[in-house]
Amino acid sequence: MPxxxxxxxxxxxxxxxxxxxxxxxxxxxxxxxxxxxxxSPRPKDVALGVVAPQQxxxxxxxxxxxxxxxxxxPRAVDGGEAAAVAKIRxxxxxxxxxxxxxxxxxxxxxxGGAGASLAQATxxxxxxxxxxxxxxxxxxxxxxxxxxxxxxxxxxxxVVGWCVGGYLCxxxxxxxxxxxxxxxxxxxxxxGALALYAAAAGLFGAVIxxxxxxxxxxxxxxxxxxxxxxxxxxxxxTLALQGLAGIxxxxxxxxxxxxxxxxxxxxxxxxxxxxxxxxxxxPALPPGAGTWSARSLAYFHGNxxxxxxxxxSAWAVAGTVVTMVCAGMRRRGRxxxx
Numbered sequence: 089m090p091x092x093x094x095x096x097x098x099x100x101x102x103x104x105x106x107x108x109x110x111x112x113x114x115x116x117x118x119x120x121x122x123x124x125x126x127x128s129p130r131p132k133d134v135a136l137g138v139v140a141p142q143q144x145x146x147x148x149x150x151x152x153x154x155x156x157x158x159x160x161x162p163r164a165v166d167g168g169e170a171a172a173v174a175k176i177r178x179x180x181x182x183x184x185x186x187x188x189x190x191x192x193x194x195x196x197x198x199x200g201g202a203g204a205s206l207a208q209a210t211x212x213x214x215x216x217x218x219x220x221x222x223x224x225x226x227x228x229x230x231x232x233x234x235x236x237x238x239x240x241x242x243x244x245x246x247v248v249g250w251c252v253g254g255y256l257c258x259x260x261x262x263x264x265x266x267x268x269x270x271x272x273x274x275x276x277x278x279x280g281a282l283a284l285y286a287a288a289a290g291l292f293g294a295v296i297x298x299x300x301x302x303x304x305x306x307x308x309x310x311x312x313x314x315x316x317x318x319x320x321x322x323x324x325x326t327l328a329l330q331g332l333a334g335i336x337x338x339x340x341x342x343x344x345x346x347x348x349x350x351x352x353x354x355x356x357x358x359x360x361x362x363x364x365x366x367x368x369x370x371p372a373l374p375p376g377a378g379t380w381s382a383r384s385l386a387y388f389h390g391n392x393x394x395x396x397x398x399x400x401s402a403w404a405v406a407g408t409v410v411t412m413v414c415a416g417m418r419r420r421g422r423x424x425x426x
Contacts, residue, residue: 090276094210107336114339117347122364122379125351129361131209132158137184137197148187152217159213172197173230179384179392183210186224193224199231203358205241227380231387236303243304243382244355244375248299250315251349251375253289254322255341257282261329262338275327276417279408282323293339308388314385318378319399324407325374331414349375371396374403 090160140148143166152162165172176199186195196214205406211227218225233240233246261278297304329337352370359367370376377396384392
């Protein structure tokens with residue numbers, strides 16, 4: 089009769105034990121990343137334009153820039169309120185303070201479409217700072233979120249859904265036919281299947297968020313193209329990691345996209361409210377680049393898209409190249425063995 093140890097070894101193989109330990113590490117990393125990013129949001133270096141009479145602009149910029157904790161990164165804006173509004177809509181500024189030299193109430197220009205939490209945090213900081221000088225602030229939203237887009241979060245959740253679809257599609261291809269494609273031809277087939285899936289996922293996601301639920305304004309074509317790129321970038325990255333590490337590559341993809349990418353994407357809390365680590369990595373990962381791009385398409389006339397689209401394209405190209413290289417090396421290895 090087999091002993092308990094023998095039964096244990098038979099029931100839980102060494103490979104299974106390693107995978108379970110990996111799952112535990114991934115779970116703990118998930119908790120640490122999300123709690124670390126969201127447990128204490130504080131504004132830091134919010135790009136603030138200052139519109140004021142020339143004789144007080146320098147002093148005001150210096151005073152706002154010297155607030156404890158450095159919540160603001162103020163800079164003077166020439167051209168009046170219209171110029172400040174233009175810079176916010178071009179995504180060069182997060183907000184702007186327009187000083188009224190004839191009264192005691194100044195105007196804070198914000199962009200709710202970029203995230204309600206950032207607008208509220210900026211308003212809170214400036215309300216306190218202005219109160220010290222005996223002044224008040226009234227807030228004006230120059231790029232408000234749509235009525236169906238509560239707190240400007242639809243873009244984030246739409247991109248999260250696209251990312252989930254990307255790595256799930258790649259994972260299913262791995263489970264059904266092996267984590268590593270046997271040769272370049274099969275790698276091309278997988279990438280082709282992923283591209284078709286990405287096109288469908290991008291279209292249906294844009295239609296659901298737009299016409300169906302009326303949650304996100306903007307044209308369908310722009311969001312469709314963005315969605316297809318996000319899904320393909322994440323899927324190709326997952327295929328590449330599977331080519332490098334086998335089935336473990338799925339876990340690595342989840343670590344990059346979900347554990348690191350989602351909390352740093354600027355969704356619930358835009359970049360100036362995130363701690364330094366998440367603030368730094370967010371724009372370089374697919375969820376962050378996708379969220380910024382979706383908000384730009386919906387609320388900012390497509391401004392500020394170049395950098396994020398280059399990031400997504402880089403992930404897509406790198407994933408494709410690594411997938412093909414791994415498939416070629418695998419074929420040569422088999423030919424060498426033969």
